[in-house]
Amino acid sequence: MASLYKMPISKLSGIGAKRAALFNKLGIYSIGNLINFYPRTYEDWNTVEKIENLQYGGMYCIKAVLGTPISDARISGGRIISRGTVYDDTGSLQIVFFNNKYISSMLKGGQEYFFYGRITAASFGSQMIAPTFSLASEGIRIHPVYKQTAGLVSKTISNSVKQALALLPKSINDPLPEQVRNSFGLCGLKQALNDIHFPKNEECLETARKRLVTEELVVLNLGMRGLKEHSRGESGIKIKKDYSSEFEGFLPFALTNAQKNAVSDCIKDMLTKKSPMNRLVQGDVGSGKTAVAASICYTVVKNGFQAAFMAPTEILARQHYDTFCKLLSGTDINIGLLTGSLKESEKKIVRQELSEGKINLIVGTHALITDKTEFYNLGLAVTDEQHRFGVAQRAKLLGKGENPHLLVMSATPIPRTLGLIIFGDLDISVIDELPPSRKPVKTVLMKAAQRKKIYDFIKSEIKSGRQAYIVCPLVEESELDDAASAEEYAAELMLKEFSDIPVGIVHGKMKSDEKEAVMQKFVSGEYSLLVATTVIEVGVDVSNASVMVIENAERFGLSQLHQLRGRVGRGEFQSYCIMVSDNGNLDTKARLEVMCMTNDGFKIADEDLKMRGPGDFFGERQHGLPQMAIADFADTKSLELSQKIADYILFAYKDIRNEELRFLKAEIDRLFERGGQNSLN
Numbered sequence: 001m002a003s004l005y006k007m008p009i010s011k012l013s014g015i016g017a018k019r020a021a022l023f024n025k026l027g028i029y030s031i032g033n034l035i036n037f038y039p040r041t042y043e044d045w046n047t048v049e050k051i052e053n054l055q056y057g058g059m060y061c062i063k064a065v066l067g068t069p070i071s072d073a074r075i076s077g078g079r080i081i082s083r084g085t086v087y088d089d090t091g092s093l094q095i096v097f098f099n100n101k102y103i104s105s106m107l108k109g110g111q112e113y114f115f116y117g118r119i120t121a122a123s124f125g126s127q128m129i130a131p132t133f134s135l136a137s138e139g140i141r142i143h144p145v146y147k148q149t150a151g152l153v154s155k156t157i158s159n160s161v162k163q164a165l166a167l168l169p170k171s172i173n174d175p176l177p178e179q180v181r182n183s184f185g186l187c188g189l190k191q192a193l194n195d196i197h198f199p200k201n202e203e204c205l206e207t208a209r210k211r212l213v214t215e216e217l218v219v220l221n222l223g224m225r226g227l228k229e230h231s232r233g234e235s236g237i238k239i240k241k242d243y244s245s246e247f248e249g250f251l252p253f254a255l256t257n258a259q260k261n262a263v264s265d266c267i268k269d270m271l272t273k274k275s276p277m278n279r280l281v282q283g284d285v286g287s288g289k290t291a292v293a294a295s296i297c298y299t300v301v302k303n304g305f306q307a308a309f310m311a312p313t314e315i316l317a318r319q320h321y322d323t324f325c326k327l328l329s330g331t332d333i334n335i336g337l338l339t340g341s342l343k344e345s346e347k348k349i350v351r352q353e354l355s356e357g358k359i360n361l362i363v364g365t366h367a368l369i370t371d372k373t374e375f376y377n378l379g380l381a382v383t384d385e386q387h388r389f390g391v392a393q394r395a396k397l398l399g400k401g402e403n404p405h406l407l408v409m410s411a412t413p414i415p416r417t418l419g420l421i422i423f424g425d426l427d428i429s430v431i432d433e434l435p436p437s438r439k440p441v442k443t444v445l446m447k448a449a450q451r452k453k454i455y456d457f458i459k460s461e462i463k464s465g466r467q468a469y470i471v472c473p474l475v476e477e478s479e480l481d482d483a484a485s486a487e488e489y490a491a492e493l494m495l496k497e498f499s500d501i502p503v504g505i506v507h508g509k510m511k512s513d514e515k516e517a518v519m520q521k522f523v524s525g526e527y528s529l530l531v532a533t534t535v536i537e538v539g540v541d542v543s544n545a546s547v548m549v550i551e552n553a554e555r556f557g558l559s560q561l562h563q564l565r566g567r568v569g570r571g572e573f574q575s576y577c578i579m580v581s582d583n584g585n586l587d588t589k590a591r592l593e594v595m596c597m598t599n600d601g602f603k604i605a606d607e608d609l610k611m612r613g614p615g616d617f618f619g620e621r622q623h624g625l626p627q628m629a630i631a632d633f634a635d636t637k638s639l640e641l642s643q644k645i646a647d648y649i650l651f652a653y654k655d656i657r658n659e660e661l662r663f664l665k666a667e668i669d670r671l672f673e674r675g676g677q678n679s680l681n
Contacts, residue, residue, distance in 0.1 A: 004167060005032030005670075012163045014156075022152040023160075034164045037157070038196055038212070038630050039144035042205065043116050043132060046140055052090035054119045054126060061116045062128075063136055064088045069109040070097075086115065093119075093126040100130075100153075112136040116143065142199045161197050168193070175664040176215055179652070184645055186211045196630075209630070210638075215667075216631040217642030222649065222656055223668040235276035236402030237379040242267045243299040250330060251291070258433035259288050263295045265429040270300075270405055277405035283431030284601035285566025286438050289409045290320060292431070293382050294327045296407055301333050301360040305379025305404075309363045310397055314339045314512070315519045315540050316384065321363040328361070338364035338373065341513060347372075369396040382407045411563065432602060440599045441569040443577040445553070445592050454549060454578055455497045461547050462501055462528045466573060468547035470531050471564055490531040498529055507533040543571030553579035554588045558608035561592075562601050 007030055010020045028034050045061040054060055064086035072082050082097040082104060095115060097103045107113070117131030132143060132155060146157040174181070174189040181188065187195075187207050195208035244263050248255060255263070262281050269277035283289045297307040309324070311317040321337045328335065336359035338350050347367070353359045357376030367373065378401030383394055398404055408426065446454060458468045472489060490505040504518045504527035522530045523542055548568045553561060561579065569575035579592055594607045631638065653661055656668070 003032065004035065004164070005030045007031040007167075009034060009160075012160050015160065019152065019156075022149055025149045026147060026152070031164045031167060034161060035168075035193055036629050037146065037161070040147050041145045042199070043143045043145060044202075045114055045116055045143055046201075048114070048140065050090040051088050051093055051126075054093070056119055056121050056126070059116070059118050060128075061114055061140075062086070062088065063112065063114055064092075065112045066095075066107055066109050067092070070104040070107050072101075072104055084109075086113070093128060094122065094124065095131055096127050096129045098130065106155075107133070114138075114140070142201065142205060144197050158197075165194055165197065173663045175219070175667045177660055177664075180645060180649060183648065184214070184641065186214060189215075212629075213631045213635065213638045214642055214645065216628060216671075217638055218645050218649070219664070219667045219671050220628070220631070221642050221646040222664070223672050225646070225650075226656060226668065234274050234403065235405065237270075237276065237300075237305055237404055239267075239270040239300065239303045239305075239379070239405075241299075241303060242271065243302040244295050246302075247295045247298040251327065253435070253437075255291060255295075256288065256431075256433045256435055258283075258431040259292050262292045262429040262431050265427070266292075266296045266407060267299060269427065276403050277407065278426050279406070279429060280408050280410060280426040281429045281431065282410050284434065285411050285563065286570060287431040287434055289411065289431060290323050291327065293384075293407060293409060294324055297324075297361050297380060297382065298328065298331070298333070300380040300405070303379070305377050306354070306357065306359070306375050306401075307361045307380040307382065308368055308375070308378060308397060308400070309361070309382045309384065310368050311363070311365060311384045314341055314365055314516050315523070317363055317365050319523075319541055320384065324361060324363060333360045334358060335360070336362045338362055338367045340365060340367050341516065342367075366393070369393060369400070373400070375400045377401065378404045380405045380407065382409065384409050411566070437572075439569060439574055441548075441565050441575045441577050443565065443579070443596045443599075445579045445581065445589075445596055448580055448582050451580070454580070457576075457578075458529065458547055458549065459498070459501070461576075465544070466546040467522065467525070467527075467542060467544050468529050468549065469545060469564075469567060470529065470549045470551065472531070472533050472551045493529070493531065501529055502527045503529045503531060505531045540567070541570055542567070544573075545570070546573045546575040548575075548577045550577070550579050553581045553592055554583040554585075558591060558594060558604045559601075561595050562604045565595070565599075566601075 008020070009015055009023045009028055009030060010017065011031065012034075015023065023029070023034070026037065028037055043061075047061060048063050049060045051062055051064065054062070065088070067085045067087055070082050070084040072080055075081050080099050080101060082100060084095050084107065085092055086095055087093075095117075113133045113136055115128060115131040115133045117128040119126055119128055121127075132145075134143070144154070144158055144161075146154045146161075148154055148157070168190060172190050176186060176189070180186070189211070192208040192211040195204040196212055199205035199208065244267055262283075266277060266279055266281070269279055281289055281292055283292075293309065297309065300307045309320060311320055317337065317339050321335065324335050334353075336350050336354060338347065338354070342350070350359065350362075351373055354362055355374040355376055362368065381394075381397045381401070381404050383397070383406075394406070394408070398406060458470075461468060470489075470493070487505060487507070490503055494503045504522050506515045506518050510518075518527070518530075519540060521527050523540060525544065545568050548565055550556065550561060550564055556564070561577075565577040568577065577595070579595060581588070581592060583589070591607070594604060598604060649661070649664075650656070656665055
């Protein structure tokens with residue numbers, strides 16, 4: 001039969017053009033899409049309560065007869081209110097629906113149904129507003145609840161899913177071979193698809209979820225490994241000699257063992273592999289990733305090639321340019337800077353010297369990947385803050401050379417299990433050791449009522465010659481916008497507490513050049529205090545800053561808090577992070593206290609993953625991963641199981657192109673949007 005992914009949703013009964021458009025809003029275009037549109041939650045109707053036992057505010061399932069047909073009435077604004085009375089052998093209550101013009105045809109008087117909803121009080125007694133329902137003859141079970149859109153309710157989606165599942169052939173092509181399923185205790189695909197939508201009980205639901213989550217992560221895992229192995233073929237950049245020891249020789253400090261290991265990993269990749277280096281150097285805030293990058297750049301340049309270092313913002317690019325100039329002073333390496341704010345005449349000179357090979361190492365922003373920028377012989381591309389660049393941007397920089405080596409850096413510690421999935425197309429080196437000169441930042445959690453004490457402490461640090469940050473979280477849409485609230489907060493500080501201290505402010509509504517100007521003034525010391533609304537704007541290295549105050553700290557994830565804390569403690573002075581929160585939730589307090597107990601970013605990342613999931617690690621989906629339908633990156637057990645299964649598959653079948661894995665290969669192709677067959681054929 002034709003692939004269900006090629007069958008439009010309109011083929012199902014009751015779905016015309018208008019309703020199909022509503023399904024399209026949810027990303028459902030085909031019957032195959034619908035089958036993979038899993039419920040967002042479930043209602044357990046296994047406990048049926050008598051009407052006389054219902055209490056206001058509770059969620060209940062009742063078994064009752066609709067006494068008379070549903071009646072519709074129009075209320076203000078042209079809206080429709082639909083009412084009906086249901087009863088069992090202990091009492092009656094009213095059911096109420098708003099703006100559902102189909103409900104009177106969906107419920108028949110005299111029929112017995114299950115109704116599930118919240119009980120509220122009305123002038124005439126109890127009522128259940130907009131309950132979900134099904135015929136009593138269908139029996140008690142767990143009911144799916146789907147993501148909805150205006151005009152398309154969960155009940156309608158559920159009915160369509162039933163039709164779609166009925167179209168599945170008796171035997172469907174399972175991406176996971178029977179040998180794999182048996183070895184790891186996974187059920188078949190058809191059983192999983194039926195039970196994820198309409199489970200008979202909790203056990204059936206868990207069995208289905210385990211199977212589908214595991215398969216999705218295995219597909220992702222193998223797909224990312226495939227990208228690593230086949231992405232860029234053979235490198236045209238031949239590195240013949242290791243100059244890292246020479247580089248270390250003229251450093252004013254000693255590299256840590258973790259830094260040396262990271263350098264060694266990179267050099268080994270470039271010296272021994274036919275394919276180009278594809279490596280992520282992942283290190284905590286202040287672990288010395290820039291020195292590692294400088295060493296790799298030095299070796300590449302000494303071998304006769306150019307190196308490019310791309311940073312996400314101009315302030316960071318300038319900061320790295322200054323660092324490279326210091327680290328490589330006294331060498332014959334010519335370093336250039338290319339950013340958007342340079343005058344056109346300046347850009348022209350830099351680009352010409354770059355294309356002629358006069359500049360050996362270029363540091364810049366997105367200006368490096370514009371069409372006007374050409375290299376003489378790019379041998380190494382380095383991107384800083386990996387999560388801030390998409391795969392396409394990385395590819396564009398790599399396209400400036402003949403398959404150059406790639407080094408990406410991230411200061412966001414990622415738990416190992418998650419990293420193996422997310423960065424499956426990269427080899428990973430971890431810098432898990434801080435330089436001995438780094439003093440741990442002292443971190444405390446304080447109440448808003450202690451703000452006067454906090455301000456006095458900031459003043460004392462500034463009086464000693466230090467600088468400080470105060471960070472406000474992005475506010476919710478329903479509140480003041482972040483620009484207005486931050487400006488008001490900063491103005492109040494300038495007029496009252498810090499009237500004699502120069503205060504700067506950065507927020508998301510400012511233009512890039514305005515933000516850069518403020519940040520530069522803070523870096524140069526013109527501003528002693530900086531008020532900021534986002535994490536991004538404070539990602540700079542100001543060694544003189546010793547205090548980080550984070551307002552409403554509960555609104556940030558642990559990884560974000562750790563990144564913010566990393567903005568201080570970068571110099572010789574003892575530094576402090578003060579989290580301000582009045583949130584009394586015990587889980588929230590426990591989460592924030594993790595920050596007070598450790599400065600280890602990897603421990604914090606593990607806790608953050610357990611508590612909040614992976615959103616904090618990525619922000620917007622710029623990490624280039626396909627969208628998951630059911631898998632949750634916070635589910636470490638499933639991540640570990642999928643890793644074992646992926647290893648087992650490659651060991652048992654040798655190659656993903658093995659004929660027995662053709663349906664699994666098709667799923668990998670589909671997930672990564674490269675076409676191919678489908679398991680629902």
